[in-house]
Amino acid sequence: MPGTPRRAAVVGGNRIPFARSDGAYARASNQDMLTAALDGLVARFGLQGDRVGEVVAGAVLKHSRDFNLTREAVLGSTLSPWTPAYDVQQACGTGLQAVTLVANKIALGQAESGIAGGVDTTSDAPIAVNEKLRQALLAANRARSTGARLAALARIRPNQLVPEIPRNSEPRTGMSMGEHQAATALRWNISREAQDELTAASHRNLAAAYDRGFFDDLVTPYLGLTRDQNLRPDSTAEKLATLKPVFGTGENATMTAGNSTPLTDGASTVLLASDEWAAERGLPVLAHFVDAETAAVDYVHGEEGLLMAPAYAVPRMLARNGLTLQDFDFYEIHEAFASTVLSTLAAWEDPAFCKERLGLDAPLGAIDRSRLNVNGSSLAVGHPFAATGARIVATLAKMLAEKGSGRGLISICAAGGQGVVAILEAAK
Amino acid sequence: MSDWYQNLANSGVLGGLTRRLGLPQPAVLRRYSPGDPLLAGPALVGAAGKGALVSPVADVLRAAGVDVRVELGDERVAAVVLDATGALEPADLDQVRTVVGPALKRLLPSGRVLVLGRPPSQTERPAAAATQRALEGIVRSIGKESRAGATANLVEVAEGAEGALESTLRFFLSGRSAYVSGQRVRVSPADVTPPADWARPLDGRVAVVTGAARGIGAAIAETLSRDGATVVCVDIPAAGQALSTVANRIGGTALQLDITAADAPQRLVEYVTTRHRGADVVVHNAGITRDKLLANMDEGRWASVMAVNLESQLRIDEALLSTEGALGAGARIVCVSSMSGIAGNRGQTNYAASKAGVIGMVEAVAPTLTDRGATINAVAPGFIETEMTAAMPFGTREVGRRINSLSQGGLPVDVAETIAWLAQTASGGVNGQTVRVCGQSLLGA
Numbered sequence: 047m048p049g050t051p052r053r054a055a056v057v058g059g060n061r062i063p064f065a066r067s068d069g070a071y072a073r074a075s076n077q078d079m080l081t082a083a084l085d086g087l088v089a090r091f092g093l094q095g096d097r098v099g100e101v102v103a104g105a106v107l108k109h110s111r112d113f114n115l116t117r118e119a120v121l122g123s124t125l126s127p128w129t130p131a132y133d134v135q136q137a138c139g140t141g142l143q144a145v146t147l148v149a150n151k152i153a154l155g156q157a158e159s160g161i162a163g164g165v166d167t168t169s170d171a172p173i174a175v176n177e178k179l180r181q182a183l184l185a186a187n188r189a190r191s192t193g194a195r196l197a198a199l200a201r202i203r204p205n206q207l208v209p210e211i212p213r214n215s216e217p218r219t220g221m222s223m224g225e226h227q228a229a230t231a232l233r234w235n236i237s238r239e240a241q242d243e244l245t246a247a248s249h250r251n252l253a254a255a256y257d258r259g260f261f262d263d264l265v266t267p268y269l270g271l272t273r274d275q276n277l278r279p280d281s282t283a284e285k286l287a288t289l290k291p292v293f294g295t296g297e298n299a300t301m302t303a304g305n306s307t308p309l310t311d312g313a314s315t316v317l318l319a320s321d322e323w324a325a326e327r328g329l330p331v332l333a334h335f336v337d338a339e340t341a342a343v344d345y346v347h348g349e350e351g352l353l354m355a356p357a358y359a360v361p362r363m364l365a366r367n368g369l370t371l372q373d374f375d376f377y378e379i380h381e382a383f384a385s386t387v388l389s390t391l392a393a394w395e396d397p398a399f400c401k402e403r404l405g406l407d408a409p410l411g412a413i414d415r416s417r418l419n420v421n422g423s424s425l426a427v428g429h430p431f432a433a434t435g436a437r438i439v440a441t442l443a444k445m446l447a448e449k450g451s452g453r454g455l456i457s458i459c460a461a462g463g464q465g466v467v468a469i470l471e472a473a474k
Numbered sequence: 475m476s477d478w479y480q481n482l483a484n485s486g487v488l489g490g491l492t493r494r495l496g497l498p499q500p501a502v503l504r505r506y507s508p509g510d511p512l513l514a515g516p517a518l519v520g521a522a523g524k525g526a527l528v529s530p531v532a533d534v535l536r537a538a539g540v541d542v543r544v545e546l547g548d549e550r551v552a553a554v555v556l557d558a559t560g561a562l563e564p565a566d567l568d569q570v571r572t573v574v575g576p577a578l579k580r581l582l583p584s585g586r587v588l589v590l591g592r593p594p595s596q597t598e599r600p601a602a603a604a605t606q607r608a609l610e611g612i613v614r615s616i617g618k619e620s621r622a623g624a625t626a627n628l629v630e631v632a633e634g635a636e637g638a639l640e641s642t643l644r645f646f647l648s649g650r651s652a653y654v655s656g657q658r659v660r661v662s663p664a665d666v667t668p669p670a671d672w673a674r675p676l677d678g679r680v681a682v683v684t685g686a687a688r689g690i691g692a693a694i695a696e697t698l699s700r701d702g703a704t705v706v707c708v709d710i711p712a713a714g715q716a717l718s719t720v721a722n723r724i725g726g727t728a729l730q731l732d733i734t735a736a737d738a739p740q741r742l743v744e745y746v747t748t749r750h751r752g753a754d755v756v757v758h759n760a761g762i763t764r765d766k767l768l769a770n771m772d773e774g775r776w777a778s779v780m781a782v783n784l785e786s787q788l789r790i791d792e793a794l795l796s797t798e799g800a801l802g803a804g805a806r807i808v809c810v811s812s813m814s815g816i817a818g819n820r821g822q823t824n825y826a827a828s829k830a831g832v833i834g835m836v837e838a839v840a841p842t843l844t845d846r847g848a849t850i851n852a853v854a855p856g857f858i859e860t861e862m863t864a865a866m867p868f869g870t871r872e873v874g875r876r877i878n879s880l881s882q883g884g885l886p887v888d889v890a891e892t893i894a895w896l897a898q899t900a901s902g903g904v905n906g907q908t909v910r911v912c913g914q915s916l917l918g919a
Contacts, residue, residue: 089718089728266714
């Protein structure tokens with residue numbers, strides 16, 4: 047009988063190094079990568095043949111054959127085949143939403159353990175047939191006579207053989223995510239220098255974390271890759287300043303391939319459990335999952351920037367928990383673009399935004415920037431869309447365990463004008 | 475990789491040709507797999523001098539399901555066990571000739587000759603010491619005369635160590651010691667409890683194996699797991715994918731750790747104390763080679779080999795031994811040395827130094843462990859078939875394979891079996907020793 051809610055524990059995580067698109071994992075499927083990430087997690091925590099409560103994961107770019115992607119990955123892994131699994135998808139929020147779902151079930155006593163994760167490939171992407179060709183083929187399939195079938199097929203034209211390739215653009219605006227963010231960066235007056243400095247720090251922090259062995263128990267090499275392929279340890283703001291802008295127009299174009307996250311392949315997982323489940327197995331509790339909030343904004347009618355939803359989600363979550371923005375030891379703000387992080391921080395410091403949009407008497411204020419993405423984030427690591435959430439949760443949980451106290455804030459923006467945020471607290 | 479010549483020598487027509495030409499005859503060795511009987515045939519148990527151990531040894535063997543004979547009949551035997559602990563005068567040695575000699579002609583394939591003696595230094599008279607030391611010469615010679623995969627070994631049973639003998643007796647008679655020959659092992663008095671099940675002597679034990687991602691380390695992890703241990707597989711982070719595959723195959727855990735890192739000992743201690751109730755078995759297997767003639771040796775090659783092969787072991791052992799609860803009761807530390815550490819090897823001053831150093835470390839640490847019922851020993855592999863030897867030039871590899879009494883290279887599992895024997899709780903009488911797994915190689919012998 048489930049009792050009063052408890053806090054789910056983050057036991058640990060595992061991911062494969064993230065690869066640049068058409069890089070080391072060009073021939074690996076989502077299922078291959080998610081299975082590898084799961085197997086690494088199983089090996090780290092000795093879960094071979096164990097039935098965990100459930101495995102929840104997803105992918106943003108997904109083949110239709112992968113309707114049961116996570117369950118198939120479980121069956122291919124060394125977990126017990128009696129482990130249930132399901133897929134979720136909320137664009138780049140997929141991973142953190144999966145963590146929230148598992149954590150909530152554990153909190154309610156509906157599960158004692160679970161694995162959350164995500165995977166994405168932009169290399170082994172699904173390619174669909176042209177929409178007109180698809181209609182013609184379906185019509186031919188519906189036809190009851192040979193004549194009708196031939197008539198349906200006769201409507202196929204050579205130009206219909208051009209396939210449909212997934213696009214990185216919003217269906218309702220036709221604008222790419224970068225173009226959307228360029229508008230937001232302009233709105234918040236984010237400078238090129240600030241973006242390049244944030245980017246260089248991401249690479250520097252990630253490289254230092256690898257060098258000190260921080261990722262030894264978070265990452266398992268895969269297909270010859272031992273570190274994230276996008277990492278440039280010698281990156282500097284000066285070098286980044288030489289790149290040509292790729293989003294925005296004219297003098298106001300500040301976003302480059304350097305301060306924007308590249309397309310990436312990879313998978314990540316995180317093991318959650320009740321404290322009792324972990325203790326029975328001699329497994330550590332790195333942190334507890336405290337709360338989460340999801341928000342969406344109306345970017346379609348120009349009311350708000352596409353990637354600004356976390357700016358709304360965080361204050362709602364803070365209010366509910368009686369916390370201020372300054373009550374955190376670590377801030378993990380997903381670096382979709384350097385300017386996304388900076389726009390979000392600028393909004394929280396802006397009295398007008400906080401009053402008019404958030405309905406607050408005073409701005410949330412500034413954060414201590416030395417606590418931001420201290421072991422690097424997506425600009426350096428890369429960002430296989432659905433894999434980012436579990437990466438951040440496992441990384442932050444370990445940071446809290448190393449510190450031995452305090453709490454951390456996670457903020458992840460997502461396509462469709464959405465955002466998922468969460469709070470972790472160090473285990474006592 | 476497969477040994478093409480061994481396959482040829484064991485084939486029909488061409489195999490006969492190799493025999494007529496007097497070429498080496500590498501037999502297919504009897505190796506242990508779960509469920510195998512200790513011996514594939516009867517064992518002859520005899521004595522030279524007054525054999526005080528004949529009766530207890532026969533009892534142990536009978537309890538283990540062995541058909542024990544005290545006289546050689548017409549039937550072939552799988553083993554000869556000779557109790558020479560009572561041989562005190564050179565004249566007594568003639569009984570070795572009369573008992574073992576005829577049995578050698580009746581030995582089944584992969585037969586075993588096991589001679590039990592006393593440590594010569596523990597005898598009271600020069601004649602007794604000489605007689606006991608003579609056994610070593612006899613056993614090493616029998617090893618070189620043996621055919622069809624037979625081995626010969628000498629166990630020095632110290633006064634009062636009879637009760638600590640069984641695991642060693644079983645090891646040398648079984649297929650687990652397939653590639654161990656011409657060796658001398660001493661068993662000292664120790665308070666040992668036999669395992670509940672000799673097929674799973676490591677049940678309930680937690681074993682740490684370094685360098686477990688591939689080769690000999692992976693075989694060690696698998697063998698310890700087969701014998702019942704829960705294995706913590708350690709290797710450098712870059713080897714993580716192979717490491718997790720090994721860990722998942724044997725139901726162990728993967729610990730990605732660079733053992734040369736400054737905080738590695740502390741991280742390992744923390745791991746075994748939080749995830750387990752300390753480590754019961756620690757196998758220092760991780761090792762690298764960076765060969766160069768000494769005249770051309772650079773600092774990097776020298777330092778990296780020392781750091782991985784020797785310094786990491788010293789630092790980890792120091793941390794484990796000085797931290798309360800890091801090692802379980804009756805802990806077993808087994809270090810992988812090398813034949814190069816005994817014989818030296820051209821181009822391997824750094825490697826040989828590190829591997830000889832391991833032997834020195836084992837001898838120095840061993841006496842400090844007796845109080846806590848723990849042991850530390852080393853194994854020194856000879857030519858073992860691994861990815862490393864497969865990459866050798868053809869000629870070097872063929873010579874390496876043949877210059878031993880069994881005329882073949884050993885397998886990683888042969889090293890692993892020897893380590894698994896030393897890792898047993900019941901092997902508490904074996905301490906501070908280096909056991910070669912080399913098929914009685916001519917190098918350094």
